[in-house]
Amino acid sequence: MAKYYITPTLLNSWQYNIKNGTLEDFIKVLNKEEFEPSESILKGFEFEKYMQENYEETKNGVYQVVVSKEHGDYLLYGIIDCLKGGIIYDYKYTKNYDVGKFFGNHQTPMYLEMVPEASKMVYLITNKFDKKPMNEVSEEMFIDYLKFAEKQNGLNGEIPILDVEIVGDIFREEYTKDMFPETIDSILNKFETWLKQYNLFDLYAEKWKCKY
Numbered sequence: 001m002a003k004y005y006i007t008p009t010l011l012n013s014w015q016y017n018i019k020n021g022t023l024e025d026f027i028k029v030l031n032k033e034e035f036e037p038s039e040s041i042l043k044g045f046e047f048e049k050y051m052q053e054n055y056e057e058t059k060n061g062v063y064q065v066v067v068s069k070e071h072g073d074y075l076l077y078g079i080i081d082c083l084k085g086g087i088i089y090d091y092k093y094t095k096n097y098d099v100g101k102f103f104g105n106h107q108t109p110m111y112l113e114m115v116p117e118a119s120k121m122v123y124l125i126t127n128k129f130d131k132k133p134m135n136e137v138s139e140e141m142f143i144d145y146l147k148f149a150e151k152q153n154g155l156n157g158e159i160p161i162l163d164v165e166i167v168g169d170i171f172r173e174e175y176t177k178d179m180f181p182e183t184i185d186s187i188l189n190k191f192e193t194w195l196k197q198y199n200l201f202d203l204y205a206e207k208w209k210c211k212y
Contacts, residue, residue: 002075005208006188009078011106014191023198030203044093047129048081050165051091055124058082058089067114074188075210076114078107088118092125101125102173104181112177113184120176128168144168
């Protein structure tokens with residue numbers, strides 16, 4: 001029986017903070033401390049909602065799918081943004097985008113491990129998303145919006161009046177399990193070793209212990 005929960009968010013936070021952040025920031029994540037969502041996080045939620053309602057490829061998929069799988073001492077656990085046609089989709093808003101940005105994202109191997117019947121994982125990414133009253137939208141931005149809406153779904157004769165959601169380019173990254181640079185076993189082994197080196201494994205074991 002699995003002893004500890006492990007999530008893509010936890011692993012990505014560990015990966016980010018050992019490269020770009022601080023140990024204190026990661027300890028807050030280990031402690032499951034509450035935090036005020038940033039503007040980028042809130043925009044990410046808005047972008048996800050927009051894509052669910054408007055993006056043709058993922059429209060009418062199954063959203064917010066809870067998945068889990070026992071893997072040795074760990075219970076892999078996550079929530080998939082969209083599952084449709086045997087493909088796992090994840091919506092991403094990021095202020096700065098470079099090609100291949102999500103190549104090393106731990107969501108990829110974890111989700112494909114938990115949903116083995118899925119053929120691939122697709123990230124749908126934008127670095128431009130705003131919801132503004134019509135009187136605050138420039139003519140150029142509104143034209144961009146109309147072009148995007150027509151390309152995705154057609155306008156159906158309806159032009160938004162009160163609010164406009166401005167969506168920039170949708171960047172796409174597709175990965176299969178064999179494309180990821182590491183295996184689940186390798187990642188979990190490194191994570192556990194690192195926690196023990198920094199005397200944080202006991203804290204992790206306490207806060208992320210499986211209840212059942």
